[in-house]
Amino acid sequence: xxxxxxxxxxxxxxxxxxxxxxxxxxxxxxxxxxxxxxxxxxxxxxxxxxxxxxxxxxxxxxxxxxxxxxxxxxxxxxxxxxxxxxxxxxxxxxxxxxxxxxxxxxxxxxxxxxxxxxxxxxxxxxxxxxxxxxxxxxxxxxxxxxxxxxxxxxxxxxxxxx
Amino acid sequence: xxxxxxxxxxxxxxxxxxxxxxxxxxxxxxxxxxxxxxxxxxxxxxxxxxxxxxxxxxxxxxxxxxxxxxxxxxxxxxxxxxxxxxxxxxxxxxxxxxxxxxxxxxxxxxxxxxxxxxxxxxxxxxxxxxxxxxxxxxxxxxxxxxxxxxxxxxxxxxxxxxxxxxxxxxxxxxxxxxxxxxxxxxxxxxxxxxxxxxxxxxxxxxxxxx
Numbered sequence: 426x427x428x429x430x431x432x433x434x435x436x437x438x439x440x441x442x443x444x445x446x447x448x449x450x451x452x453x454x455x456x457x458x459x460x461x462x463x464x465x466x467x468x469x470x471x472x473x474x475x476x477x478x479x480x481x482x483x484x485x486x487x488x489x490x491x492x493x494x495x496x497x498x499x500x501x502x503x504x505x506x507x508x509x510x511x512x513x514x515x516x517x518x519x520x521x522x523x524x525x526x527x528x529x530x531x532x533x534x535x536x537x538x539x540x541x542x543x544x545x546x547x548x549x550x551x552x553x554x555x556x557x558x559x560x561x562x563x564x565x566x567x568x569x570x571x572x573x574x575x576x577x578x579x580x581x582x583x584x585x586x587x
Numbered sequence: 588x589x590x591x592x593x594x595x596x597x598x599x600x601x602x603x604x605x606x607x608x609x610x611x612x613x614x615x616x617x618x619x620x621x622x623x624x625x626x627x628x629x630x631x632x633x634x635x636x637x638x639x640x641x642x643x644x645x646x647x648x649x650x651x652x653x654x655x656x657x658x659x660x661x662x663x664x665x666x667x668x669x670x671x672x673x674x675x676x677x678x679x680x681x682x683x684x685x686x687x688x689x690x691x692x693x694x695x696x697x698x699x700x701x702x703x704x705x706x707x708x709x710x711x712x713x714x715x716x717x718x719x720x721x722x723x724x725x726x727x728x729x730x731x732x733x734x735x736x737x738x739x740x741x742x743x744x745x746x747x748x749x750x751x752x753x754x755x756x757x758x759x760x761x762x763x764x765x766x767x768x769x770x771x772x773x774x775x776x777x778x779x780x781x782x783x784x785x786x787x788x789x790x791x792x793x794x795x796x797x
Contacts, residue, residue: 436639437745438753454648454738457746477638477746490638490749524656524731524743534746563739565649580651580735 430569435460435473438490442472442502446571453565455519457535459492459542459558460566462516463499463551464573465508471570472508474499478534479541492541496549510551516575516587517542517556518566535559555587599786600756604633606785607758607775610716614773615762617712621705622682622764630761638753641738641745644774645670648738653677653694655706656743658728659714662788663781666744667710667727668774673734675771676702699732706730709773721788744776752779 431447437458441450450473452460459476474495481491489495500510520539524532539558546553557564557577567576567584576584608631619626634644642648653676659665671679677691683701684691691698710727717723733740748755760773777785 437641438639438749454642454736454740454742456735456739456742458738458742477742477749482750488753490753521739521742523733523735523739532743532747534743563736565736 435475437475438477438488438495440472440474440489440495440499440502442470442499442506443570444468444470444506448570450568450570451566452519455564455566456521456523457519457532457538459517459519459535459538460564461495461499461542462518462566462568462575463503463508464514464568464570464575465503465512466514466573467512468507468509469570469573470503470506470508471568471573472499472503472506473566473568476538476542479537492538493545496542496545496551500549500551513551514554514573515546515551517553517558518564518575518577518587520558521563522559522561523563557585557587600633600635602789603756603777603782603786604631604758606717606720606789607633607777609720610713611758611760611773611775613716614709614713615760617708618705621708622679624682625765627763628760629763630759632759632761634755634757634759636755636757638745638749638755641741641755644757644759645737645741645772648736650737651734652737652740653702653734654732654740655702655709656731656733656740657706657710658744659710659725659781660728661725662723663725663778663784664747665725665775665777665781666747667706667713668740668744668772668776669706669709670737670740670772670774676734679705694732694734702732703730706732713773713775717785721785722791723784723788748776748778756782 461474477490520535565578575587655669657667680691758775
C-alpha cells in the first residue's frame with residue numbers, strides 16, 4: 426500500500442519544518458535562489474529554507490528571505506521540533522546564474538546567495554554534507570522527511586539524489 | 588482613499604497602470620511590425636501580489652517557459668519579461684526566420700538571437716512610450732533569452748525588487764497573434780524607485796513643469 430505524500434511547498438522567503446513522515450518539503454523552480462535543507466536522521470525532523478537574497482541591510486529584520494536571517498531561523502525551528510545540531514545533515518541547492526555573464530543587469534545574486542549561506546553556516550559551525558549549486562539552470566528540490574532523502578530536478582532531466 | 592502597504596495610493600496606482608498600459612500597447616505594436624503579423628492586446632491586468640506567490644504569475648514555478656528578459660536602466664530600474672510557452676516561442680522563431688512552423692525544436696544561438704531581437708523591439712517601444720509620457724530617460728539592457736522553469740526565470744527580477752519590500756506590482760499582458768489567442772505575456776516588474784519616478788515625472792508633465 427502506498428501512503429499519499431503530503432507535499433509542502435516552501436515559497437520564496439519561507440522557512441518550513443516538519444517531523445511528519447508523510448511530508449515532502451519542496452522548493453520549486455529555484456534560479457538564483459538557494460534551497461537549504463536540514464535533516465536530523467535520529468529525531469527525523471526535516472526543514473527547508475527558500476533563500477532569495479544574501480544579507481539583510483538593516484540587521485533588524487526578521488524576514489527569512491535573507492540568508493543571514495533564514496539560517497538561524499531554520500536552526501531554531503529544527504531545535505524546537507527536537508532536532509540536535511550535531512546530527513544535522515545539511516544540503517544546499519540552487520544559486521544559478523540565470524542571466525548572461527558580463528551584462529550590466531547581472532547582479533550575481535545566485536553566487537552571492539551561495540556565498541552568504543555558506544558563511545552563515547560556517548559561523549554557526551554547521552558542515553555542508555552535499556551541494557548542487559551554480560551553473561545556469563533552474564532546479565527543483567525535494568526533501569523526504571521520513572528518510573532524509575534529497576532529490577534535485579532540472580528541466581529535461583530526471584530526479585537526481587543529492 | 589486606499590493606501591497600499593507600499594505607501595502607494597489607489598489614484599497613483601491607476602495613473603501608473605495607465606502609463607504602463609500605454610507603453611505595453613506601443614510595445615505590442617512594435618512587435619507586430621517586426622514579425623509582420625497582426626498582434627493585439629487581449630487583456631491587461633495590474634496585480635499586486637505577495638512575493639511568495641510570484642511564480643503563480645506564470646502558472647506555477649515548475650512550468651517550462653521561454654522568456655526574454657530585459658532590465659530597464661537609466662533614471663530608475665525595473666524589469667521587463669516577454670514570456671511564452673516553449674512551443675509558442677519556437678513557432679515565433681519559425682515566423683521570424685521564415686521557416687515552416689514546427690522547424691525549430693530547440694534554441695541555438697541563431698534562434699536565441701532572433702528572440703532577443705524581439706525583446707529589444709518590445710523593450711524599446713515600451714520605454715519610448717514611457718519617455719513620451721513622463722520625460723524619463725530609460726534604456727533597455729541587452730536581452731537574455733532563457734528556456735527554463737518559470738520560478739527560476741523570475742528569480743533575477745524578483746530578487747532585485749524584494750531587496751526593500753515583500754510584494755510585487757506586476758502588469759500582465761496577454762496578446763493574440765492573427766486573432767488566435769496565445770499565452771504570450773509581457774510582464775513589467777517595477778522597483779519602488781521606478782514607480783515613484785514615473786509618477787513624479789508624469790505629474791510634472793501634467794502641471795507643465797519641465
